[in-house]
Amino acid sequence: MTDRTAELVAERELAPEEIAAALAELGLAVRAADADTIERVYLDTFDGLLHAEGLTLRWQRGQLELLPAGRGDIPFAAAACPDPAGPLPVAQLSPGPLRDALHPVIDVRALLALARVRVHSTPLAVLDALDKTVARLAVETPALVSGSGREALLRPRLRLAGVRGYERELALVRDRLSGALGLEPAGATLADEAVRAAGGRPEGTGAKVDVALDANERADAAAAAVLSRMLEIADDNLPGTIADTDSEFLHDYRVSVRRSRAVLRELKGVFPPGELGELRAELRWLQQVTGPSRDLDVYVLEFDATRALVPGEERAELEPLRAVLGGRRLVARRQMVQELRSPRAVGARARWGSMLERLVALPGEDRPDATAPIGELAAARIRRVYRRMVRMGRAIGPDSPAEEYHELRKQGKELRYLLELLGVPLFDAGVVKPMIRALKGLQDVLGRHQDREVQTATLRALADEVSALPGGPACLIAMGVLVDRLERDAAAARAEFADAFASFASAEQRARVRKAFGA
Amino acid sequence: MSIVLATYNIKGGVGKTSAAVNLAYLAARGGHRTLLWDLDPQAASTFLFRVRPKLRGGARKLVRMHAPVVQQIKGTDHDRLDLLPADFSLRHLDLALDAFKRPTTRLARVLESVTPDYDYVFLDCPPSISLVSESVFEAADALLVPVIPATLSSRTFEQLEELTGDDTSGGPVQVLAFFSMVEARRALHRGAMARLREVHHLTMLGAAIPASEDVERMGDERNPVAVFAPGSIAAVSYEALWWDVQRRMRAGR
Numbered sequence: 160m161t162d163r164t165a166e167l168v169a170e171r172e173l174a175p176e177e178i179a180a181a182l183a184e185l186g187l188a189v190r191a192a193d194a195d196t197i198e199r200v201y202l203d204t205f206d207g208l209l210h211a212e213g214l215t216l217r218w219q220r221g222q223l224e225l226l227p228a229g230r231g232d233i234p235f236a237a238a239a240c241p242d243p244a245g246p247l248p249v250a251q252l253s254p255g256p257l258r259d260a261l262h263p264v265i266d267v268r269a270l271l272a273l274a275r276v277r278v279h280s281t282p283l284a285v286l287d288a289l290d291k292t293v294a295r296l297a298v299e300t301p302a303l304v305s306g307s308g309r310e311a312l313l314r315p316r317l318r319l320a321g322v323r324g325y326e327r328e329l330a331l332v333r334d335r336l337s338g339a340l341g342l343e344p345a346g347a348t349l350a351d352e353a354v355r356a357a358g359g360r361p362e363g364t365g366a367k368v369d370v371a372l373d374a375n376e377r378a379d380a381a382a383a384a385v386l387s388r389m390l391e392i393a394d395d396n397l398p399g400t401i402a403d404t405d406s407e408f409l410h411d412y413r414v415s416v417r418r419s420r421a422v423l424r425e426l427k428g429v430f431p432p433g434e435l436g437e438l439r440a441e442l443r444w445l446q447q448v449t450g451p452s453r454d455l456d457v458y459v460l461e462f463d464a465t466r467a468l469v470p471g472e473e474r475a476e477l478e479p480l481r482a483v484l485g486g487r488r489l490v491a492r493r494q495m496v497q498e499l500r501s502p503r504a505v506g507a508r509a510r511w512g513s514m515l516e517r518l519v520a521l522p523g524e525d526r527p528d529a530t531a532p533i534g535e536l537a538a539a540r541i542r543r544v545y546r547r548m549v550r551m552g553r554a555i556g557p558d559s560p561a562e563e564y565h566e567l568r569k570q571g572k573e574l575r576y577l578l579e580l581l582g583v584p585l586f587d588a589g590v591v592k593p594m595i596r597a598l599k600g601l602q603d604v605l606g607r608h609q610d611r612e613v614q615t616a617t618l619r620a621l622a623d624e625v626s627a628l629p630g631g632p633a634c635l636i637a638m639g640v641l642v643d644r645l646e647r648d649a650a651a652a653r654a655e656f657a658d659a660f661a662s663f664a665s666a667e668q669r670a671r672v673r674k675a676f677g678a
Numbered sequence: 679m680s681i682v683l684a685t686y687n688i689k690g691g692v693g694k695t696s697a698a699v700n701l702a703y704l705a706a707r708g709g710h711r712t713l714l715w716d717l718d719p720q721a722a723s724t725f726l727f728r729v730r731p732k733l734r735g736g737a738r739k740l741v742r743m744h745a746p747v748v749q750q751i752k753g754t755d756h757d758r759l760d761l762l763p764a765d766f767s768l769r770h771l772d773l774a775l776d777a778f779k780r781p782t783t784r785l786a787r788v789l790e791s792v793t794p795d796y797d798y799v800f801l802d803c804p805p806s807i808s809l810v811s812e813s814v815f816e817a818a819d820a821l822l823v824p825v826i827p828a829t830l831s832s833r834t835f836e837q838l839e840e841l842t843g844d845d846t847s848g849g850p851v852q853v854l855a856f857f858s859m860v861e862a863r864r865a866l867h868r869g870a871m872a873r874l875r876e877v878h879h880l881t882m883l884g885a886a887i888p889a890s891e892d893v894e895r896m897g898d899e900r901n902p903v904a905v906f907a908p909g910s911i912a913a914v915s916y917e918a919l920w921w922d923v924q925r926r927m928r929a930g931r
Contacts, residue, residue: 284755289728289729289730290728290900291728291729291755292753292755321753322752322754323751323753323760324729324749324750324751324752324760325752
């Protein structure tokens with residue numbers, strides 16, 4: 160298929176008259192239609208999920224439109240929508256093709272207005288000797304509109320669209336205008352340029368750690384690098400957590416706190432003991448004050464999936480439970496936000512950052528591992544946690560108390576963070592990747608077991624509150640059925656444990672660990 | 679699935695091309711991806727859309743599909759409206775079709791290669807009864823037949839019915855007739871319209887296209903009526919006709 164669109168940028172304003180003059184030499188005429196100014200908003204998720212898929216989402220003239228980036232100006236899905244001032248969850252869009260197209264890409268993430276532009280556009284038809292349109296142009300003068308309504312001009316653009324059957328003419332027009340007017344192909348879409356001009360990142364703000372490490376570098380420097388990145392992720396996600404923009408902000412915030420705690424614990428010999436103790440206590444506290452909110456987020460997000468565990472006729476009876484969970488979630492959020500804004504949280508953040516900045520320059524006498532090569536230290540920790548897990552797992556049988564499964568899962572998280580944060584950048588991917596995979600399989604089983612136990616306990620704790628609501632008694636009966644299904648699923652997870660653990664702790668796997676991380 | 683509509687009448691000069699051009703324009707304006715295939719060697723539709731009457735390789739090459747048919751298609755000046763142009767070689771289209779084992783299905787085969795790109799395809803047919811018209815009956819979902827309300831012209835409709843089989847027997851192609859070039863002041867026209875509307879097995883659409891200077895001006899303006907004379911009686915009549923055709927096609931599905 161011939162390329163039927165092109166976008167060129169100019170370093171100065173373009174007048175339709177100079178375009179007409181340039182094309183007259185090709186024997187082509189230009190007819191201008193009425194100029195128009197439209198206001199447009201570009202949207203994406205915080206982490207740029209649409210951008211990563213090569214999609215552009217824009218709002219203009221009361222419509223949300225989804226376009227494949229850089230392939231003309233024709234949306235492949237659209238829906239009516241008011242001016243998107245605040246975060247927009249996909250569930251808020253009316254059902255239809257646009258929602259269907261967005262949902263698999265962005266899931267629970269909200270759409271955020273990243274840049275608002277005002278585009279003054281003059282459409283021009285390029286005509287041949289028969290007065291037939293052989294190409295369409297649009298001279299666009301875009302401006303970024305700030306929150307206060309002030310405009311900042313962006314580079315003028317010339318958009319070219321071909322007419323079927325006139326591909327040769329389009330190429331001639333493009334080459335002629337590029338040469339005569341000094342236009343360059345637009346490297347970036349207007350959406351990307353506007354988001355960048357607004358101070359944003361078109362590719363979004365990710366929560367990947369991805370810190371390059373050298374096996375021979377000082378352990379304290381490596382730890383500071385990894386922890387600084389996680390502090391950055393926590394900082395990135397705190398405003399969205401407080402504003403409840405979508406549930407992923409809190410999730411990513413908590414993951415980064417939990418990972419930081421794992422690094423502090425596993426590499427404790429590189430930190431000054433006094434400060435380490437304080438920081439660990441503060442991070443544990445941050446984890447605790449955000450826990451109930453996250454648990455309730457998950458209950459609400461997974462309500463429909465959990466409800467599907469009970470037979471069809473009883474599903475509707477569970478509706479009062481949704482209301483109770485929603486109410487509890489709001490209460491938990493209010494408490495969490497209060498704590499996250501408290502002087503204690505602000506102080507903890509400041510100490511966290513300050514320790515990382517000073518770490519490498521601190522005296523070494525009470526930090527025995529500070530200058531050890533990170534490769535050796537990481538290998539020792541990975542080996543140790545892996546062995547501990549093998550020992551713990553072997554002691555677990557079908558009748559073991561739930562706490563033992565839970566403890567093993569906690570060690571599993573520790574190992575996973577070690578592998579992801581230090582294992583991936585420092586060791587052979589051929590060993591680390593399969594190890595993470597086997598660990599994931601085990602963690603899924605343990606996680607399901609744990610979740611079901613916690614869900615059962617939560618349902619029992621909510622019984623009184625639910626019974627007082629209209630429809631409460633029927634809901635209680637359905638909750639009884641649900642508890643029974645959850646317990647059965649927990650039992651099923653226990654039954655699956657043996658297999659998942661066997662592959663995680665197989666002789667082959669142990670040999671690989673020994674080989675990669677030393678004896 | 680695209681809907682294929684053919685404007686057809688055995689007689690010439692009854693408003694086939696005007697109907698094809700205006701209805702195709704309205705379909706595209708309504709948001710549908712639309713193709714008009716000009717099958718008439720006189721290339722009147724092609725002329726009205728300012729496209730050069732030129733088929734690379736001529737009619738023979740087109741129906742042999744040696745090169746993708748889509749390469750012959752031209753975008754018009756209107757969004758979503760494309761044209762498969764005509765040229766003089768189409769006067770031998772009969773012969774080109776006859777070279778195939780099942781000549782009357784060949785046109786439909788050619789069409790199939792482009793229909794996935796379109797919601798509506800209009801065929802503007804030459805006036806005649808020939809292999810070309812039989813092929814059109816095979817390919818179209820409905821024939822749109824302009825009828826001038828005069829006794830002589832009405833006869834053509836009966837002839838057409840004989841050819842396509844009685845519509846009420848559930849034949850393959852639906853025949854939708856409409857009055858064209860109507861002069862409402864003339865008693866002869868009014869009388870003929872009343873008589874034809876009473877023939878219950880004929881599907882006479884409610885909308886009628888008047889004899890109008892605006893329709894004649896299309897040749898000078900080289901545009902559909904709705905472009906240069908929006909709000910004129912002719913433009914409004916075509917819109918009513920298009921509304922009626924869409925309604926019938928939806929009901930028929």
